[in-house]
Amino acid sequence: MNLTIGDTISITEEVDEQHIAKVWGSGSLPVYATPAMALLVEKAAVALLDGKLDEGMTSVGTVLNIQHLSATPVGQTVTCKCCLTEIDRKRLCFQAEITDQTGRAGYCTHERFIVDADKFVKKTNARF
Numbered sequence: 001m002n003l004t005i006g007d008t009i010s011i012t013e014e015v016d017e018q019h020i021a022k023v024w025g026s027g028s029l030p031v032y033a034t035p036a037m038a039l040l041v042e043k044a045a046v047a048l049l050d051g052k053l054d055e056g057m058t059s060v061g062t063v064l065n066i067q068h069l070s071a072t073p074v075g076q077t078v079t080c081k082c083c084l085t086e087i088d089r090k091r092l093c094f095q096a097e098i099t100d101q102t103g104r105a106g107y108c109t110h111e112r113f114i115v116d117a118d119k120f121v122k123k124t125n126a127r128f
Contacts, residue, residue, distance in 0.1 A: 001114070002052045003092070007084040009048040013040060014077050015100075032072035032105070038064050041096045041108045044082035048094070049112075056116055059092065063111035072100040082110075090114040 013019070019036040021027030026035050042061050049059055072078055078100050086093035090113050098106035 001054050001057075003049070003084060003087055005084055005087060007048055007052075008081065009044055010079055010081045011040065011044045011047060012077050012079045015072055015074050017074065020074060029071075030074055032076075032078060032100075034066065034068045037068060037078070037098055037106050038066050038108070040078065040080045040098065041066065041082065041094075041110050044080045044096060045092075045094050045110055045112055048082055048084060049092075053114060056118065057114055058117045058120070059112040059114050060120065061110065061112050064108060065110075066106060066108040068106045070100075070103070070105050072105050076100045076102075078105060 015032045017023060019032055020030045021033040022030055024033040024035045026033045041064065078098055080096050080098050082094050082096040084092060085095050092112045094110040096108040096110060097104065
């Protein structure tokens with residue numbers, strides 16, 4: 001594992017019809033949906049970990065505490081700056097700030113756990 005507290009990544013996406021609350025079912029307006037923002041945070045955390053975990057290991061999201069602070073219209077770009085803030089054995093904590101062209105759109109804390117991919121899938125499939 002090659003992780004350091006303070007590791008940071010930024011990813012962006014343009015808000016289009018697939019990202020709006022009306023499409024996600026989280027509201028009726030044509031603005032950036034909170035679930036789309038949550039997915040952006042998870043994508044950023046996963047991208048930050050890419051290539052840094054031991055062979056056969058992956059991570060699973062367990063906690064998202066998101067604050068959607070302002071609406072972003074279709075056509076604007078949102079950026080998620082995600083930072084690794086804590087490593088507690090297999091638990092990883094992140095802080096993310098989401099901005100658009102007019103300022104801060106959201107803030108999120110996120111936790112992921114490092115798991116053995118094969119064992120996790122086998123254990124999951126054994127539940128059914």
